[in-house]
Amino acid sequence: MRTPIYMDNAATSWPKPPGVIEAMERCMREAAANPGRGSHEMAVKASRVLFEGRKALAKLFRVRNPNDIAFTLNTTHALNLALLGWLKSGDHVITTMLEHNSIRRPLETLRRKIGIEVTYLKTNGLGTIDLSELREAFRPSTKLVAVTHSSNLLGTIHPVEEIGAVAKQRGVRLLIDAAQSAGVLELDVEAMGIDLLAFPGHKGLMGPQGTGGLYIHPDIELEPILSGGTGSSSESTEQPIVRPDRYEAGTPNTVGVAGLTEGVKYVLAETTQRIHQRERSLTVQLMEGLRAVPGLRLLGPGPETERTAIVSFLLDGADPSETAFLLDREYGIAVRSGYHCTPLGHESAGTTDTGAVRASPGYFTTESEIVSLIDAVCDIAKTNRRIR
CATH class of the missing domain: 3.90.1150.10 (Aspartate Aminotransferase, domain 1)
Known part of the structure; x- marks a missing residue:
């Protein structure tokens, strides 16, 4: 089989830095137990893998507390957690015509099922939005602005910091889809006014597929979209309140996170x-x-x-x-x-x-x-x- 000239990095980056594969193999050999579910050595090592990943991501995105980052399967999973966990009946959302279906479909599902309202800001042929139209789109019921950082079709980069400032002036939360920007463009959640940041592990962060995450502002409480085992508060029928356990039900992709961590470290070094x-x-x-x-x-x-x-x-x-x-x-x-x-x-x-x-x-x-x-x-x- 010939080695392809690979020009599909917007879908999944390839090749990966050598350290990514090595880290995954090492984790599979030495730390492939369930993190947070036991006190034996392999379980502790597995827990450390997840914590090291959170720390690296927190450094990259300027997040103060690594536990405000929940691991997910991908950006789609992260966006569903943000949208389904935050929006309620009667809420209004402002988004754009450049959004991926990972934002549009959950919003339209919520519109049909619980009656949220959605405004799609028009974009011109270059993918640019008019900030004056954004300002005019706010309503008393506006609960969220959800915007892609960069279009996966046009390559357009939205002015996230300016959008964040507009949203903050109106007391509205900002969700950013960083599918095409994480690991490629500078992301500072505090400086840019980002309340929720959804990102993939398998694109610009150079990790494996099946990894990603959601940064959740410490003042935001999302309703979990999955319930189940977390290894903590097992005696309760409710999901634990403590982060990140609240948003990470079930056995995580520890091996994938090991690879993702090496990808993030590579990005930090470069x-x-x-x-x-x-x-x-x-x-x-x-x-x-x-x-x-x-x-x-x-x-x-x-x-x-x-x-x-x-x-x-x-x-x-x-x-x-x-x-x-x-x-x-x-x-x-x-x-x-x-x-x-x-x-x-x-x-x-x-x-x-x-x-x-x-x-x-x-x-x-x-x-x-x-x-x-x-x-x-x-x-x-x-x-x-x-x-x-």
Whole structure:
């Protein structure tokens, strides 16, 4: 099997730093017992794995108390915990048209089941929201502003600190979906006014799939969406009050957290500034190269604008799924095609009828791989090929 040119880091980053795999193997050999469920040596080691992970994440996100971070399976799990655990009947939520279905679907489920109200702020073709429209959207019943930090379709970066300031002025909590920014952009929950921060372990934090988490402001009490064993307060029929046990029912993914911790340590050592600069350089190279391809349309902000490493495009007369298939089959280049779980984002971009091809380089992508992708897309465009 040939090694692919991997350009799907917006879905899952690859490859991982070597320490991630080593940490997971070491945990499986030495600390694969149930954390918090026993006093024997392996159980204590397992508990230490989770605590070390929380500490590393707290350092990265500037969280004062590591126990305010609850581990989840992924960003979707974290967002469901935040939305289902916080919102009640009659509450109003402000969000945007760029949101992933991980925000939109829980909100629409709550709208149908308990009668919350939702306002979707319009975005232009570049994915930008108008802060004056945000200010006008607040109601007496507004309970939450829920916004993605960076669009998984357009690469647009929302001004989280400004949004947080607006929400704070009105006494409304702010939930940030950091699926495309954790480990890549600077995140300071206090300075940016973030009350709830949902993040994946398997993308910019360079950990394995099945890991993620939710930072919960110490003043916020969410209703748990899962009940069960925690190893604490076992005599009670209620979930324990103490954090993080309250939000972590059941046996956790200790081995995954071991890998995630090493990924976070790698990010801390490299710094988000260096990682973002590297990915931005690759993105500019890719966008400038694709601009020269006849009949190609780039989505989102141009290369001169600050953005994340997500480059979505369309070829005239070509189905995005066919383009992605050809890139994989004939050139060994892995990209993503379709609607990227953000139908309203495609509506904003004017691609509802087609979807798009998304290429997302990562920290370990090379300049020569970018050239290979540009050449391949140019070749496909020139020959106007279709799947045979």
